[in-house]
Amino acid sequence: MAVNTIWVFAEAFQGKPLSGTLELLTKARQLGGTVEAFYAGGDADAIAPQLGAYGATKVYTTGDLGDALLGTPVAAAMAAQIEAGNRPDLVLFAMTYDGRDVAGRLSAKLDRPVLTNGLDIAVDGDVVTVGTAIFGGNTLVTTAYKSDPPFLAIFRPKSFAPEEGGGATPEVVTVDVPDTGAAGAAKVLDRHVEERSGPKLDEAAVVVSGGRGLGDAEKFEMIEELAKLLKGAPGASRAIVDAGWVPYAYQVGQTGKTVKPTVYIACGISGATQHMVGMKGAKNIIAINKDKDAPIFSIADLGVVGDVHKVVPKLIEALKARG
Amino acid sequence: MRAMNVVVCVKQIPDPASPGQLDPSDHTLVRQGKLILDDSDAYGVEMGLRLAEAAGGGEVTLVSMAPNSEVSGLRTALAMGAAKAILVSDDTLKGSDALSTAKVLAAAIQRANPDLVLAATESTDGYTGTTPAQVAELLGWPSVTFAKHIEVTGGAVKVDRQTEAGYDQVECPLPALVTVTAGVVEPRYPSFKGIMAAKNKPVDELEVADLGLSPDQVGWSGARQAIIDVSAAEERKAGEIIEDEGDAHERVVSYLEQLKVI
Numbered sequence: 001m002a003v004n005t006i007w008v009f010a011e012a013f014q015g016k017p018l019s020g021t022l023e024l025l026t027k028a029r030q031l032g033g034t035v036e037a038f039y040a041g042g043d044a045d046a047i048a049p050q051l052g053a054y055g056a057t058k059v060y061t062t063g064d065l066g067d068a069l070l071g072t073p074v075a076a077a078m079a080a081q082i083e084a085g086n087r088p089d090l091v092l093f094a095m096t097y098d099g100r101d102v103a104g105r106l107s108a109k110l111d112r113p114v115l116t117n118g119l120d121i122a123v124d125g126d127v128v129t130v131g132t133a134i135f136g137g138n139t140l141v142t143t144a145y146k147s148d149p150p151f152l153a154i155f156r157p158k159s160f161a162p163e164e165g166g167g168a169t170p171e172v173v174t175v176d177v178p179d180t181g182a183a184g185a186a187k188v189l190d191r192h193v194e195e196r197s198g199p200k201l202d203e204a205a206v207v208v209s210g211g212r213g214l215g216d217a218e219k220f221e222m223i224e225e226l227a228k229l230l231k232g233a234p235g236a237s238r239a240i241v242d243a244g245w246v247p248y249a250y251q252v253g254q255t256g257k258t259v260k261p262t263v264y265i266a267c268g269i270s271g272a273t274q275h276m277v278g279m280k281g282a283k284n285i286i287a288i289n290k291d292k293d294a295p296i297f298s299i300a301d302l303g304v305v306g307d308v309h310k311v312v313p314k315l316i317e318a319l320k321a322r323g
Numbered sequence: 324m325r326a327m328n329v330v331v332c333v334k335q336i337p338d339p340a341s342p343g344q345l346d347p348s349d350h351t352l353v354r355q356g357k358l359i360l361d362d363s364d365a366y367g368v369e370m371g372l373r374l375a376e377a378a379g380g381g382e383v384t385l386v387s388m389a390p391n392s393e394v395s396g397l398r399t400a401l402a403m404g405a406a407k408a409i410l411v412s413d414d415t416l417k418g419s420d421a422l423s424t425a426k427v428l429a430a431a432i433q434r435a436n437p438d439l440v441l442a443a444t445e446s447t448d449g450y451t452g453t454t455p456a457q458v459a460e461l462l463g464w465p466s467v468t469f470a471k472h473i474e475v476t477g478g479a480v481k482v483d484r485q486t487e488a489g490y491d492q493v494e495c496p497l498p499a500l501v502t503v504t505a506g507v508v509e510p511r512y513p514s515f516k517g518i519m520a521a522k523n524k525p526v527d528e529l530e531v532a533d534l535g536l537s538p539d540q541v542g543w544s545g546a547r548q549a550i551i552d553v554s555a556a557e558e559r560k561a562g563e564i565i566e567d568e569g570d571a572h573e574r575v576v577s578y579l580e581q582l583k584v585i
Contacts, residue, residue: 097469104456113547116451135343140554147547186465186495194489206584242505248485255548263584268351280559284582299559302578306567312570
């Protein structure tokens, strides 16, 4: 068996496909075979042209699922297609909140394993392997599926570069959503969108992050000011998110955002492995930390052993003086 | 008010402070030495205790799967206030993948018959992050992942669920499974009294056969994935390190200029 058909669980926000979705469509196209998207939402017709441009030749949609949390109904709809004989060899998910829910539930429904935290995927004849990194990224592991297909895999953001393939607008096919009973009873009552100004953390060319070394929550203002001066986005370590200094949306790391900016400036961050996983893909890393033994210095291109409360304000003044 | 029985799935892991290792012969995580309670599970334990207290009755039961009848991590959670534990420990479990683990946990949870199951969003050592959704699907229950706030009212659980854009308010009927983020609640430290009491709290140790699972569903024989290669990642090298003598910001500015960021 080679890989003939690949499904990508497609997600969109405000009518625009997520970057992770476009990354996976691009990779799926490169693997060969037929690429199809599986989308949950009432606006499949509107986003189909963009999914097609990145490689989808067909878009399955559940239609509008109303206030249902996506995991259960989408997994049930996928499983129903597969059980009816519409069988993909591979189903790819981006590592999003809903992506993980759908993949986990589909895995249990089909009794197939799901490989997670993927950074790469390869097909060699009958063997499909997924590459992941462990121990904070210092060890690469290649895992092969031993089950029958479909093979399920979840990929970390930015594992592949999205590239348009110039495909036509795909056919949109509405699929049945089986009754999921109690398992599908979770309902979204309300959605809160937290407003942020400036570039998005995972898209910014410059990211300035603060950690425990800032000392207290108010000092995060200087991180925001420095980020603004560099037209970048402020980020944070898990320690100060857990401490409640900044919202979770700022978190860079294993459980937060993966960023790959041109410059990452870590201020008062020691460099726990779970933080490094999210930022070691930055092209250039500047670290400012009092502790000369902080692990962050082992990956920094420019390390400043010094007090963030002294270095950062002077840096801000110097940048302001440049106008 | 009705009593609220909560199962908290907890994992006992090698101390994350010491560097992780893979066994070169079978590529499993080396779990020698004392295992500790995964930090991320302390939030679920605390949340479970508070929900049982708020309901005015009920208790927290821990469910864990571990090699060699390991209980040191469980004792930490029992010392926080959990009433008892179910530990599935069996030689045949070695090599279990996430789905096999989910089958074991789901079967153990069913024995406890809880109103609510809490778990961390992912473990600190393996971090596949799919086991909770798999458990919920196997139980046929609704699930809400990435909770940053939880309330139980009238047979339903209300959760503020983390999203890309902010958070969603989600409601679902009990029984249900909820995964909690670190922000959900501040875990208590076990008191001396709690630590002493934990020594005598019941730990029900089960084997795979006790759960009605066959040995070929778990461990190496049940795993449908195999690590075929392990290699060292290309190391990022440390670059220039300078000590701040009051002018380090100037070097940062010139570096940013060099990168054409400014």
